[in-house]
Amino acid sequence: MIFITRRERFNAAHRLFRTDFSDEKNAEVFGKCSNPNWHGHNYELFVTIKGEVNPETGFLVNLKLLSKIIREKVTDQIDHKNINLEVPFMQGKFASTEMLAMAIWDQLETSITTLGAALHCIKLYESENNFVEYYGH
Amino acid sequence: MIFITRRERFNAAHRLFRTDFSDEKNAEVFGKCSNPNWHGHNYELFVTIKGEVNPETGFLVNLKLLSKIIREKVTDQIDHKNINLEVPFMQGKFASTEMLAMAIWDQLETSITTLGAALHCIKLYESENNFVEYYGH
Amino acid sequence: MIFITRRERFNAAHRLFRTDFSDEKNAEVFGKCSNPNWHGHNYELFVTIKGEVNPETGFLVNLKLLSKIIREKVTDQIDHKNINLEVPFMQGKFASTEMLAMAIWDQLETSITTLGAALHCIKLYESENNFVEYYGH
Amino acid sequence: MIFITRRERFNAAHRLFRTDFSDEKNAEVFGKCSNPNWHGHNYELFVTIKGEVNPETGFLVNLKLLSKIIREKVTDQIDHKNINLEVPFMQGKFASTEMLAMAIWDQLETSITTLGAALHCIKLYESENNFVEYYGH
Amino acid sequence: MIFITRRERFNAAHRLFRTDFSDEKNAEVFGKCSNPNWHGHNYELFVTIKGEVNPETGFLVNLKLLSKIIREKVTDQIDHKNINLEVPFMQGKFASTEMLAMAIWDQLETSITTLGAALHCIKLYESENNFVEYYGH
Amino acid sequence: MIFITRRERFNAAHRLFRTDFSDEKNAEVFGKCSNPNWHGHNYELFVTIKGEVNPETGFLVNLKLLSKIIREKVTDQIDHKNINLEVPFMQGKFASTEMLAMAIWDQLETSITTLGAALHCIKLYESENNFVEYYGH
Numbered sequence: 020m021i022f023i024t025r026r027e028r029f030n031a032a033h034r035l036f037r038t039d040f041s042d043e044k045n046a047e048v049f050g051k052c053s054n055p056n057w058h059g060h061n062y063e064l065f066v067t068i069k070g071e072v073n074p075e076t077g078f079l080v081n082l083k084l085l086s087k088i089i090r091e092k093v094t095d096q097i098d099h100k101n102i103n104l105e106v107p108f109m110q111g112k113f114a115s116t117e118m119l120a121m122a123i124w125d126q127l128e129t130s131i132t133t134l135g136a137a138l139h140c141i142k143l144y145e146s147e148n149n150f151v152e153y154y155g156h
Numbered sequence: 157m158i159f160i161t162r163r164e165r166f167n168a169a170h171r172l173f174r175t176d177f178s179d180e181k182n183a184e185v186f187g188k189c190s191n192p193n194w195h196g197h198n199y200e201l202f203v204t205i206k207g208e209v210n211p212e213t214g215f216l217v218n219l220k221l222l223s224k225i226i227r228e229k230v231t232d233q234i235d236h237k238n239i240n241l242e243v244p245f246m247q248g249k250f251a252s253t254e255m256l257a258m259a260i261w262d263q264l265e266t267s268i269t270t271l272g273a274a275l276h277c278i279k280l281y282e283s284e285n286n287f288v289e290y291y292g293h
Numbered sequence: 294m295i296f297i298t299r300r301e302r303f304n305a306a307h308r309l310f311r312t313d314f315s316d317e318k319n320a321e322v323f324g325k326c327s328n329p330n331w332h333g334h335n336y337e338l339f340v341t342i343k344g345e346v347n348p349e350t351g352f353l354v355n356l357k358l359l360s361k362i363i364r365e366k367v368t369d370q371i372d373h374k375n376i377n378l379e380v381p382f383m384q385g386k387f388a389s390t391e392m393l394a395m396a397i398w399d400q401l402e403t404s405i406t407t408l409g410a411a412l413h414c415i416k417l418y419e420s421e422n423n424f425v426e427y428y429g430h
Numbered sequence: 431m432i433f434i435t436r437r438e439r440f441n442a443a444h445r446l447f448r449t450d451f452s453d454e455k456n457a458e459v460f461g462k463c464s465n466p467n468w469h470g471h472n473y474e475l476f477v478t479i480k481g482e483v484n485p486e487t488g489f490l491v492n493l494k495l496l497s498k499i500i501r502e503k504v505t506d507q508i509d510h511k512n513i514n515l516e517v518p519f520m521q522g523k524f525a526s527t528e529m530l531a532m533a534i535w536d537q538l539e540t541s542i543t544t545l546g547a548a549l550h551c552i553k554l555y556e557s558e559n560n561f562v563e564y565y566g567h
Numbered sequence: 568m569i570f571i572t573r574r575e576r577f578n579a580a581h582r583l584f585r586t587d588f589s590d591e592k593n594a595e596v597f598g599k600c601s602n603p604n605w606h607g608h609n610y611e612l613f614v615t616i617k618g619e620v621n622p623e624t625g626f627l628v629n630l631k632l633l634s635k636i637i638r639e640k641v642t643d644q645i646d647h648k649n650i651n652l653e654v655p656f657m658q659g660k661f662a663s664t665e666m667l668a669m670a671i672w673d674q675l676e677t678s679i680t681t682l683g684a685a686l687h688c689i690k691l692y693e694s695e696n697n698f699v700e701y702y703g704h
Numbered sequence: 705m706i707f708i709t710r711r712e713r714f715n716a717a718h719r720l721f722r723t724d725f726s727d728e729k730n731a732e733v734f735g736k737c738s739n740p741n742w743h744g745h746n747y748e749l750f751v752t753i754k755g756e757v758n759p760e761t762g763f764l765v766n767l768k769l770l771s772k773i774i775r776e777k778v779t780d781q782i783d784h785k786n787i788n789l790e791v792p793f794m795q796g797k798f799a800s801t802e803m804l805a806m807a808i809w810d811q812l813e814t815s816i817t818t819l820g821a822a823l824h825c826i827k828l829y830e831s832e833n834n835f836v837e838y839y840g841h
Contacts, residue, residue, distance in 0.1 A: 021528050021532070028284075032195050056169070057196065058236040061283055072526075072528050076459060076524075077529055078524075079528055099195040101191070113351025117295050117353055146165075154294070160801075160834070163833040164833075172625070209803065214803055309489075324494065328785065328786070332785060332786070374739065375743070386488075389483075389489045391483050392483065423436060425433065426432070426478075441607060443606050462646070462647035465648065465649070469579055470606055470607005471608070472608050512604035516604050557576070597761075660762075665762065696710060697709070
C-alpha cells in the first residue's frame with residue numbers, strides 16, 4: 020500500500036454567516052469572518068490517495084489523470100469564485116473550511132476509484148496557521 | 157545604513173474591473189479576476205525600512221512600534237475586508253496588486269519617518285507565484 | 294470526524310544535560326546541545342484537535358478560542374524564556390523536543406475537552422530538519 | 431510512544447520507462463518523464479521513526495546517529511547520481527517516486543532497529559506538488 | 568516605476584564538465600556535479616520586470632502574457648530535459664546556474680519589451696541553499 | 705556581473721540589554737527580549753557575493769569554498785552558542801540582529817575577496833517575520 024499526495028491551489032471569496040442570524044449575531048459568533056462584503060483566501064489543497072503500485076507502470080496512478088480530476092471536479096468550479104454564491108458543490112452549505120473539505124471529499128471520492136485507487140485524505144489550508152483534514156467518516 | 161523588513165499578513169476579497177467597461181469587456185481584459193461576485197487572497201506584505209543603527213539601543217527601530225504602525229495604517233483597515241468596497245485608502249483606486257502596493261506606501265511613508273527611519277520598499281505577494289515591489293517613485 | 298490544526302510559534306533558550314553528569318559526560322552524550330551557556334530555537338508548534346462539526350456553527354471549534362487556550366497554557370509561559378530554568382510546566386523535566394511535546398500535550402488536553410473537541414496530536418519543530426509528534430500515549 | 435522525523439535532501443537524474451516498450455510507447459505512458467536523455471529532481475526525504483523516550487537521555491534516539499544512517503544507507507548512494515544507472519539499491523527497479531520510497535524503506539528498516547526505535551514512515555517529495563508516503567506494508 | 572515578479576518552475580538533468588578535461592580533472596574541479604551519468608534539479612525561476620502602471624488597466628502587464636512568454640521561451644524548452652544535450656538556448660554553453668540565468672535573460676529580454684515593460688532580474692534557485700541573480704550586465 | 709547567494713543556518717541564545725541599565729529599564733526598552741535567563745533563535749543567513757563568471761569554470765566561485773569560509777568564519781563560532789557570552793566576533797557588541805549582520809559582514813569581507821569575488825549583502829532572518837539586510841556601508 021502506497022499513499023500519494025497531489026497539491027493544487029485555488030483562491031476564492033467567502034463569508035461565514037447564518038441567514039437566520041442578524042448581522043450583529045453573525046458578527047458575535049463568526050467575528051470578522053462574517054463581513055457582509057466578503058473576504059477571501061488562497062486555499063491550498065492536498066489530495067491523498069492510496070492503493071497498490073501497478074506492476075505494469077511502477078506507479079500507483081498517473082498523476083496527470085489525478086490532477087485532471089481534481090481540476091474538473093474541484094478547482095475549475097471554485098477558483099476565483101464566491102464560495103457562498105456560485106460554487107455548485109457548496110450550494111446550501113456553510114462556507115467554513117471544515118464543510119469545504121468534506122464537500123471536496125464528496126466531489127472526488129468516486130472519480131478516484133475509477134483510477135484504481137482510493138481517496139484517503141483531504142487536507143485544506145485556509146492560511147499558513149490553520150488547516151483541516153478529513154478522512155471520509 | 158541597515159535595512160529591516162517586517163512581514164505582516166492579511167486576507168481580503170477584491171475584483172479587477174472598470175466601471176466604464178461592460179461585464180464582457182471586463183472579462184476579456186481581466187479574465188476570471190473580474191468575476192462580479194468577487195474572489196480573494198491571503199496577501200503577504202513585506203515592509204522594508206532603512207536608516208542608521210541607534211547607538212543607544214543597538215537597533216534601527218523598535219520592531220513592535222513598526223508592527224503597530226503597519227497594523228493601524230494598513231492591516232486593521234484591510235484584513236477580512238472587500239478591497240473595492242470598504243478599504244478607506246483604496247477608495248477610487250483600481251484593486252490590482254500594483255495599486256495596492258503603492259497605496260500601502262502612501263499609508264506608511266510619513267509614519268515610518270516618525271520612527272527615525274525611512275521607508276525603502278513595499279513588497280506584496282498576491283500568491284506564491286506573483287508579487288509586486290514598489291520603491292516610492 | 295474532522296481534524297483541525299492550529300500553528301503557533303515561540304522561541305526559547307534551552308540546554309540538554311543531566312545534573313548527575315559531568316560537563317564532559319554531558320558533552321559526550323548530548324554534543325553541542327549541552328553547551329552550559331545555552332543555545333536556542335524558534336519552535337513551531339502544530340496542535341491538532343478532532344471532533345464532529347457543530348451543526349449550529351458549521352465548524353468544529355472557534356479557532357480564536359483554540360488559539361487563546363494555546364497561548365495561555367503554552368506560549369505565554371515559554372515564549373522568550375529559558376526552558377530549563379523558568380517554564381513552569383517543564384520543571385524537573387529534560388528539555389528535549391520529545392519531553393517538551395509531551396508536556397505541551399498535558400498542558401492542553403483538558404482545556405481542549407472544554408471546547409467540545411479532543412486533542413489528537415502535538416507536532417513540534419525544533420528546526421526545519423527535525424520535528425516530533427506525540428499522540429498522547 | 432513518540433514519533434521523530436528527520437529531513438534529508440538529495441538530487442538525482444532519472445527516467446521513467448520500460449525496456450520492453452518502444453520510445454513511442456514509453457512517451458505515451460510516461461509522458462515527458464520518459465525522456466531518453468534524462469531529467470532530474472531535488473528530492474526531499476522525511477524519515478519518521480517511533481519508540482519510547484529513553485529515560486536515561488530524555489530522547490528517543492540520538493538524531494546524529496539517525497542522520498548518519500540515512501546518509502550511509504541512502505543519500506551517499508543516490509545524491510548527484512543517475513537513479514536508473516548507478517544507485518545500488520535501485521538496480522532492476524522502476525525509478526518512480528513510489529518504488530524509490532519503498533526501496534529507501536528497505537535500506538533503512540534494519541538499521542533503525544539497531545538504534546532502539548522502529549521505522550514508521552518514508553515520505554518522499556519529488557516536487558512541491560507531489561509526494562509519496564510508505565508505511566512498510 | 569513598479570516591479571513585478573513571476574515564479575515558474577522546471578526540472579532538468581545536467582552535468583558540470585569541460586570536454587577538454589579528463590574525467591579525473593572534471594571530478595577535481597567540479598566534484599560530484601561532474602558525474603558523467605548526470606544528476607538533476609527542480610529549478611525555481613523568478614522573472615522580475617519593471618515599468619509604469621498602465622492607467623487603462625491598473626496593472627503593469629497582463630501576468631498571463633508574461634507567464635506565456637516565459638513558458639514559450641524558457642520552460643517549454645528546458646522542462647524535463649537534459650540541459651547539456653537538448654536545450655537549444657544552452658547549446659555550446661557551460662551548464663552552471665550562472666550561465667543558465669544569463670541565457671534565460673537573453674531568451675526573455677526582447678519579448679518582455681513587447682509587453683511594454685523591461686526585464687529587471689533573473690533569479691534562479693538550484694536548491695534551497697543556492698541561487699543566482701542576474702541583472703543583464 | 706553575477707550575484708550568488710548561499711544560505712547557511714545556525715541557532716543560538718542571546719539577550720538584548722545594556723549593562724548600564726537596570727533590569728527594569730532593560731525590560732522597558734527591550735521587552736521580553738531582555739529576559740536575563742536568555743532566549744534563542746534559529747537564524748537563517750543568506751550571504752550574497754558578486755563578480756564576473758570565471759570563463760575557465762563557468763561559475764563565479766566554487767560554492768564549496770564559499771560554504772567553507774562561512775562555516776569557519778561564522779557558523780562554527782556561533783552555532784549552538786550564547787551570542788552575548790561566547791562568540792568571539794560579537795565581544796563587546798550589542799546582540800541585536802542588526803549588529804550581528806554587520807559583524808558577520810566584517811568576518812567575511814576579506815575572505816570573500818580571496819575567492820575572486822566581492823561581498824554584496826548579508827541578509828539575516830531572526831524569525832519568519834523579521835530580517836535584516838546589510839550592504840557594507
